[in-house]
Amino acid sequence: MLAFLWAEDQNHLIGQAGHLPWHLPNDLQYFKKVTWNHTIIMGHKTFLSLPHGPLPRRRNIVLSHNTQLQLSNVEVVCSKELLLKLIAQDSQVFIIGGSQVFAQFLDEVEYLYVTKIAHQFVGDVYMPQIDYCHFKLVQKQKGIVNENNAWTHEFMIYQRL
Structure with a gap:
């Protein structure tokens, strides 16, 4: 299973100067839970x-x-070709960024794990455009807003049709 895992704001922003534009501990805990004991793929940046x-x-x-x-x-x-051979036997593989790596695998990705943050941030890296008509929403969970998690957010999982 090849999946994307990322968080984005209302404008699909995912990064600012090499870092996340927000601090959202709920999302960091979710990321850890989902990727624990699995393969993660990322670009050098x-x-x-x-x-x-x-x-x-x-x-x-x-x-x-x-x-x-x-x-x-x-x-x-x-x-990309060597990578696909290298992960062929892995049961769960998560691409975690950046935007160029996501863009390379738009045709192969089977699942989308996205944290949608109901806020607009300033940044310089955006998620490549995904055609959601090829995916169905299979899970949606509201994140808890509190003193440590200031913005309304939802954890969503989509599966390719």
């Missing part, structure tokens, strides 16, 4: 945005055009 390096208890794979790139405790793959 997304990897660099992780505050503590590779995420624990996950197979971390970086997709990069840089054939000389070497990272500790991370698998680096330089092409």
Whole structure:
């Protein structure tokens, strides 16, 4: 199963200067729960945005055009074709960003795990346009708004038809 996992604001914004434009602990906990013990794929910039390096208890794979790139405790793959071979036996694989990596796999993705935040933020990276007519909503859950989670948000899962 190949899935996208991301959070976005009302305008499909997903990043600002290499980081998330918001702090939403509910979404971070959801991300951890969903990806725990699974494979995550990201671009080099997304990897660099992780505050503590590779995420624990996950197979971390970086997709990069840089054939000389070497990272500790991370698998680096330089092409989509090699990546698809590498993950062929993995039961659950989550692409977590950035926008260029998402764009490369729009035709292959089977599930969309999206946290929709009901707010507009300032940023410079947007989610590629997804044609939702090819997906059906299979799960929707409201996030809890409190002093630590200031914005209304929902966790949604879509499955390709």
